[in-house]
Amino acid sequence: MQHATRLRGSRWAARGLCCVLAALSALWRPGAACPAACTCAGFRLSCADPERSLTAFPALTEPEMENVTDIYIANQSSFTSINDRDLAFYRNLRNLTVTSTRLTYVSRDAFQNNLKLQYLNLKDNNLSSLSWRVFRHLNISYLMLSGNPLQCSCENMWMKQGRGEEAEAELLCVEEGGKRRSLSTLNLPQCVVPTVILTSQKVSLLEGSNLTVTCKASGTPTPDLKWNISQLVSKYKIVTSGQSSVLSIFHLSSLDNEFKVICSAENIAGESEATLQLDVRFPPTISKLMDAIPDHHWCIPFSVSGNPQPKLSWLCSGKPVEEGEYISTRIHDYSEHEYHGCLQLDSPTHVNNGRYTLQAENVYGKDSKSIFAHFMHDPWNDTTATDPSYYDDTPLGPPQDRVAVYVVVGIAAVTFAGFVLMLVVLKFGRNSKFGIKGFVLFHNVPVEAVGR
Structure with missing residues (x-):
């Protein structure tokens, strides 16, 4: 019996171990898709073997790529670019390091699906330029770019103040003659980050009124002006001429109250924007009671x-x-x-x-x-109510349901009474002449003896 119990227990233990292993393998199966040049451990993907060089990011299964939060790529001589779809399925990526490779190109849409990216290390690569548009939708805290042959060009001017909380050596750029200089002191006369001015920052108007807003921009090269008003409910018209644009809004809707009208300007050097908040005044409406x-x-x-x-x-x-x-x-x-x-x-x-x-x-x-x-029956004037109770519009169940409830309660009461009686017999039967012992002896007496 004990042997059978131990055998059964060992089987359950084996099944439990199999379940744990299956769960761990569901999180990450390194042998299934991990490239030979990389190691896959937990939520980290590391590719640093110079003998087996990668040309692009590893293509794992989609669930595995979604589990990855850290990617480390180093010493890969054939790794040259980060393209639009390379990181599309690494949606939970937070930390990315690509260092000591021949990386020369990063697409503007390279991190379009990596909204959780916070740390980006691109040190010691072959980048000569990097557009600010690559990072416009991200909230990156650390951006490492030193060790790249960055050109002293207008496209790289945004790096003077747009690298988050980076704590590294001063960033250098390469001039036409090959001389290196500090990017922070670089001033190019034909490269000025745009500035934007709106005629007002907040307006208060009655519902149904008309509004005209003018946006003016400056910068070199000439910036492109845009209005971010796709969610505006009211009808509108835009007229743009050079570096000035006029927005006309007709019959302001109450649904546009607190709406932020955004005018932005951008060029190769960077972007800026100005905001106008609408304060639409309108009478009350009770939409629900x-x-x-x-x-x-x-x-x-x-x-x-x-x-x-x-x-x-x-x-x-x-x-x-x-x-x-x-x-x-x-x-x-x-x-x-x-x-x-x-x-x-x-x-x-x-x-x-x-x-x-x-x-x-x-x-x-x-x-x-x-x-x-209606909260409660009136105990004085309501003759239909036997006692005051809170109003409840839930209908009572049919009579047979109530009878069934009474039957169940009755059975429970009889069972409980029998249980109590049994306890009494067990408690006092030991000291009684006609208690439990007598009852057991009585059952051991032959039937013929009882007949006498």
Whole structure:
């Protein structure tokens, strides 16, 4: 018996070990796709063997690439570029090092899918230039570029102040004659980062008004002007001439309240932008007023919009609701330009039953909506109720369901009583003449003896 138990236990232990190994292999299977020139351990991919040079990033299976957070590539003489799709499936990549290779080109869309990238080390490669547009959508904290033959060109001017929290030796660039100089002191007369100016930074207008905004830019080479207003609800028109652009917005919508109008300018040296925030004033609108719902407290939910924020008040059956410790208006959230909250009632009684009217008002207008709320039966006038109870519109189950409940409860009670009786017999039967011992002896007496 013990041998069988030990055998069964060993089988369960073996199965558990297999499950753990399967889970670990699901996270990373180095033998399945890891290249011979690399080592794959945990969430790190390292390729530093100079004898087996890579020409591109390893193409693992898609799930494996999504698990990788760190890539280290070094001493690869055939590694020359980072192209558009090379890192497309390394979506969780945080740290990337490509050093001591012949890297000469980085595509503008190389890190398009690597939004979590924070550390980028491209030291000691063959880069002569690197556009700022490669990193425009990233929030990189550390960018290492020293040891590259960077040209003293306009395309590299952004590196003077755009390398995050990099703590390395001073970055050098190569002039036409081959002389090296500090990039931080480089000044090129035909290379100026753009500046942008808007006619105003914030406007307050009534809903339905028209608005005209002018954006002016300067920089060398001549920058390209763009408006970032794709999410604007109101109708608009743009007229651009040279380094000046005029945006005309017609019939301002309340849905554009707090919208940020962005004008940006960019050239090879860098980019800059200016922002205008819209403050659209409009009267209140109650978009939602729902039936009272019981929770920790009773709540009558509502959603209200309006700018400035509307003042809210309540009526119950035509009379003002006095708010205090037990009845109060609570705003829980502000989203999508609406205030979401509820009228909270703590332990309401039949006195609080009635038609509730929400009134919202600001300087531009007002709105109101009503809902009927029933919290408790009236114990004095409601002849249909046997006792006061909170209102519940959930229908009762059919009669047979209630009978079944009674049967189950009865069976449980009988079982419990039998269990208690058994405990009593076991407790006191040992000292009784007709207790358990007598009962056992009685069963050992032959049937013939009992017949006598």
